[in-house]
Amino acid sequence: MTQHLADALPTSTGTQPGWWREAVIYQVYPRSFADSNGDGMGDLEGIRSRLPYLKELGVDAVWLSPFYASPQADAGYDVADYRAIDPMFGTLHDADAVIREAHELGLRIIVDLVPNHCSDQHEWFKQALREGPGTPLRERFHFRPGQGDSGELPPNDWESIFGGPAWTRVPDGEWYLHLFAPEQPDFNWEHPAVQDEFRSILRFWLDLGADGFRIDVAHGLVKAPGLPDLGRDEQLKLLGNQVLPFFDQDGVHEIYRSWRLVLDEYAGDRIGVAEAxxxxxxxxxxxLRPDELHQAFNFHYLNTGWDAEALRATIDESLDSMRPVGAPTTWVLSNHDVVRHRTRFGSLERARAAALLMLALPGSAYVYQGEELGLPEVVDLPDEVRQDPSFFKANGQDGLRDGCRVPIPWSGDQAPYGFGTGGSWLPQPAEWAGLSVEAQTGDPDSTLELYRSALRVRREHPALGAGDAVEWLPAPAGVLAFRRGDFVCTVNTTDEPVRLPAPGTVVLASGELGEPDVLPADCTVWWQG
Structure with a gap:
């Protein structure tokens, strides 16, 4: 067990901020990071072997996407057993080894927790199906009779995030709720057994040494009383924009207050991070109130385009909203669910500039595996290799999540580029040979070395990461300029060079600089002075 290792890592004391407040956290998508046994699928031993790379990169913590026992209907977000490792990833011993070695390197480990739903192969759900209507185990999920003369219609009009009704009918006539795939039944969080079970799961992983949890669909656990109809078509377009009867209900906060009590039982600043x-x-x-979770992903920032005015507004709104609750703002550009930001922004130059902007802001930053290599979205995957559940629905979704999950390149000039010896579960583009870790290491102009330099400067510079505000400076249209102590960041989001008086000595730039008072197009510069 590794609890003592987590305890030994630096903690917050007195009025000093917790480690998470300005941490850079690296997301590992296990099946696409490193394959140790040549089966074409990444695994825990592969992750363990690459931890020195992450230490050298300069991150503070590693978030591992799910590796639990699962039928893999949704890439492991359909959990059959929260205390077991899926054989495709290894064993519980391998998970222990990852946590143990990470701690020895000074890295923290955040594990993904999926509390909104489980797999239809979870023992609770299988038993609920066997026991039939009106039995106690069905109360741990949302089973309901259908509408219509013979119950042939779903209980309400809610739609699945993956398309189609959010309800599936079982042979005895009842329907069960699944906000995602039919293989992912939603838990009923009003049931005490569900609450007790997840507090036990938290303790299981905390005892193993986990430093915290990324909480999947943290906003979805509680549903509105009576599960009322939404009364709207095209519900997917409303996500993140309106209050919905199945998302962001006030009852979720009592759950996280109870979780915070568990986290605070353990030394070492264990944290909860909300995907909300x-x-x-x-x-x-x-x-993120003081008695709830510690961080939440800033999806408002992730969804902001490459536009100076919009970015400034989002930055201000983000900082202003977190300040009253005393929580750090988080910044994120890419993850396993969205198009990689190099493709989303339209160029590598913009992606590099966006990275330096993100890493100059106060709070905690998240880096998705491969973004430090400048990887683009893979947009031409053959249909036969796709695995995203949304791709198989008939409502016109594109299944774009596969394109950001292609295994990353490590070395060599042919696929799978050092990922493993047995190919990769999704095909890698030929042009990725020039984007591998090996190809970029030591090249001062590479994106990898830019990230390494930025993270080193961020660690060494007291103004970076700390605090909860920026001082905006006058700047031309399309340009952002802000000061943090004696540090200045300037960002040109336009496609033309802009004249701007040099505010000091150049520390780092995302692109090639010419005249000292000219900020190149799509470029971010860090200055000292």
Whole structure:
């Protein structure tokens, strides 16, 4: 067991901030990071072997996407057993080894927790199906009779995030709720057994040494009383924009207060990070009150385009909303669910500039595996290799999540580029040979070395990461300029060079600089002075 290792890592004491407040956290998508046994699928031993790379990169913590026992209907977000490792990833011993070695390197480990739903192969759900209507185990899920003359219609009009009704009918005539795939039945969080079980799961992983949890669909656990109809078509377009009867209900906060009590039982600053899609930054802040969770993903920032005015507004709104609850703002550009930001922004130059902007802001930053290599979205995957559940629905979704999950390149000039010896579960583009870790290491102009330099400067510079505000400086249209102590960041979001008086000595730039008073197009510069 590794609890003592987690305890030994630096902690917050007195009025000093917790480690998470300005941490850079690296997301590992296990099946696409490193394959140790040549089966084409990444695994825990592969992750363990690459931990020195992450230490050298300069991150503070590693978030591992799910590796639990699962039928893999939704890439492991359909959990059959929260205390077991899926054989495709290894064993519980391998998980222990990852946590143990990470701690020895000074890295923290955040594990993904999926509390909104489980797999239809979870023992609770299988037993609920066997026991039939009206039995106690069905109360741990949302089973309901259908509408219509013979119950042939779903209980309400809710739609699945993956398309189609959010209800599936079982042979005895009842329907069960699944906000995601039919293989992912939603738990009923009003049931005490569900609450007790997840507090036990938290303790299981905390005892193993986990430093915290990324909480999947943190906004979805509680549903509105009576499960009322939404009364709207095209519900997917409303996500993140309106209050919905199945998302961001006030009852979720009592759950996280009970979880905070568990986290605080353990030494070492164990944390909870909410994946909470809410209508506003102020609603997100409610998850981060002092007796609830520690961080929440800033999806409002992730969804902001490459536009100076929009970015400044989002930055201000984000900082302003977190300040009253005393929580750090988080910044994120890419993850396993969205198009990689190099493709989303339209160029590598913009992606590099966006990275330096993100890492200059106060709070905690998240880096998705491969973004430090400048990887683009893979947009031409053959249909036969796709695995995203949304791709198989008939409502026109594109299944784009597969394109950001292609295994990352490590070395060599042919696929699978050092990922493993047995190919990769999704095909890698030929042009990725020039984007591998090996190809970029030591090249001062590479994106990898830019990230390494930025993270080193961020660690060494007291103004970076700390605090909860920026001082905006006058700047031309399309340009952002802000000061943090004696540090200045300037960002040109336009496609033309802009004249701007040099505010000091150049520390780092995302692109090649010419004249000292000219800020190149799509470029961010860090200055000292």
């Amino acid at each position: 899609w809410t209508p506003s930054a102020d609603r997100t802040a409610l998850y």
